[in-house]
Amino acid sequence: MSMKPLEFDRSFGELDQVMSAYAGLAADDTPDRPGQALTSYLRHTWHTRPWALSVAEQQLRTYAENPPGRLRRRLGEFYPVPDIGLPEAEIRQWLLLLADHIRRSVEEGRVSPPVAVPETHWEWHARFPELGQFLGGWFSQDMPDEFDDHDAAVRDYADSADPAVVARLVGEVHELLALGLEEVDYAVGIAELGMEVDPPAPYAPSAWLTVVARGLAGPRAEYV
Incomplete structure (x- = not known):
């Protein structure tokens, strides 16, 4: 047992x-x-x-x-x-x-200084846990078979997640965007966090994340 x-x-x-x-x-x-x-x-x-x-x-x-x-x-x-x-x-x-x-x-008080970019797969998920759930759960390679498009996947997440969890996701997206990374680094980051499809055209990774966060912001906002 x-x-x-x-x-x-x-x-x-x-x-x-x-x-x-x-x-x-x-x-x-x-x-x-x-x-x-x-x-x-x-x-x-x-x-x-x-x-x-x-x-x-x-x-x-x-x-x-x-x-x-x-x-x-x-x-x-x-x-x-x-x-x-x-x-x-x-x-x-x-x-x-x-x-x-x-x-x-x-x-000895050996505190490692924070870094702008997580350096391991574990650190990406430890730092952005809800974003990892969102990207890995709704944007795996099966996403095109499950949803009509990216917007539909985001709406499904918003409809199924508790508002407090959605707010946590929005906060993590803003934290990631605040790092001011190059687009190639954002692409690496969302891949580490489980996203297996490209952002919808014509968006770069950071622009798409911005749209997602804006659409999900608010007590019970709807993704548009």
């Missing part, structure tokens, strides 16, 4: 956040410096949920020092560390290395 949600979160919730940051990236951490994935996790977490760093450090260290035995594995009461390209014999030391980096970051 797998663990209940609260039990899982208490034991592995923040550990899972750290592991998620490594999706598609190498475990390139060294004793001297954290790798790209952990750096992204530290940067985002410092600026959004600094209290979670101590939880991550504790969960990483506890898991490394008390790996699940056969009974816990059979019952499903354990966290399966994703394949990050390391031999199984090296996982324990790697987890302890991550815990050491997080502890050092907290104890």
Whole structure:
């Protein structure tokens, strides 16, 4: 029997956040410096949920020092560390290395400065979660089969989402646009966030996002 949600979160919730940051990236951490994935996790977490760093450090260290035995594995009461390209014999030391980096970051106040552009897939989604839901859910490669056009997809989102969630999306779009990126960087960003179709002609990515945000703005605005 797998663990209940609260039990899982208490034991592995923040550990899972750290592991998620490594999706598609190498475990390139060294004793001297954290790798790209952990750096992204530290940067985002410092600026959004600094209290979670101590939880991550504790969960990483506890898991490394008390790996699940056969009974816990059979019952499903354990966290399966994703394949990050390391031999199984090296996982324990790697987890302890991550815990050491997080502890050092907290104890020495090593706050990573914010960056204009997220540097990993995980960081894009951690920074713009609702925009990722919107683009990945309504603008996947199946969008042309499900909706007549982009406007219809946006209207469907507006009709199905809670107004507070729509407002959160509008805020995230404005935050992304405020970065003042080149169009090629906006194209990369919306692709990282799950958009698998091009914006409608003749709009560039930033112009289309502007139109979407304007149409969705307001307590119960309709996309036009």
